[in-house]
Amino acid sequence: MVTIRALEERILKEGRVLPGEVLKVGSFLNQQIDTALLTEMGQEIARLFGDSKVTKILTIESSGIAIAVAAGCALGVPVVFAKKHASNNMSGEVFTSKVFSYTHQKTFDVVVSADYLKPDDNILVVDDFLAKGGALNGLFDIIGQSGAKLAGAAIAIEKGFQGGGDALRAKGIRVESLAIIDSMSDTSLTFREQ
């Protein structure tokens, strides 16, 4: 059992399907965050990956940070977030990759200071959404540059019909999503049984 019913129920109740296969969940996940649901999601991720010897969580700003922090608190490991632009207080060696954002319809650079990912790390990637997998592939690329191991990926909401999650699973990567949407439209939304 991976699915969190409370998450599915909130998606059904408050999620809104916008043009371009965008699912808006701003009332409880982004940009307003229900901290009780978030805590439950973090604990479920910790349960799923509790035996995986995760040393660190990697996510991407901004909307991945909340769920990554919840998972990091539950697993007792630090969280690192990739920035979408190099900032002027990031100095020294960095790992960087390019990511195409489905939501924003543009490509941007993601950057992590090389100080925070090391070859002896075993990294769990956490994010709020998985669609075509662009953000995850960018973060996997960065993990590869660091020499760290990849423990897998934990996602709040996967848009299963966009195929990114299943393509990663077919490559042997462990991807766990707390809710997988197999189809959605203005009038209906169906979840994958898992």
Place this chain on the structure above:
Amino acid sequence: MVTIRALEERILKEGRVLPGEVLKVGSFLNQQIDTALLTEMGQEIARLFGDSKVTKILTIESSGIAIAVAAGCALGVPVVFAKKHASNNMSGEVFTSKVFSYTHQKTFDVVVSADYLKPDDNILVVDDFLAKGGALNGLFDIIGQSGAKLAGAAIAIEKGFQGGGDALRAKGIRVESLAIIDSMSDTSLTFREQ
């Protein structure tokens, strides 16, 4: 007692002073987050504002999200984060203000959907840094537009020598910072006793 000694110790041990009075704390607060320290900070904020009938926390992406989530989990209230740019899945009425970022040396728009701040809310503003108060004033402006009440502000690290916190306190706003730096240079850093 407001100060968290463990936070002061980490600032002394790992903080780096960069040109332009920038304090880099990327190894434990941004962009790597020590979740144990973060949890302690959230609990201290909850202790400070536990009697203030806070209904919601407001912060600003990206680096405010982690500490806001920790405080929201400890207080048992939702977290709303202001976005620095309107995104294409933000629709309907919004509250907006302009903020000058000291770190990035530029002005940007901050935006919150009007759905998430209501006149019966009592809002605690949470952020990682307070310098001249630009971000806080932008968030206070947004709260004013919503008609909600302001419970106060809780900050991880205040650069006291830049004066923003004391200017707000002089206006009667409750501002609590878990560490206040009264002076800093390449070679020394002193905290305010509080």
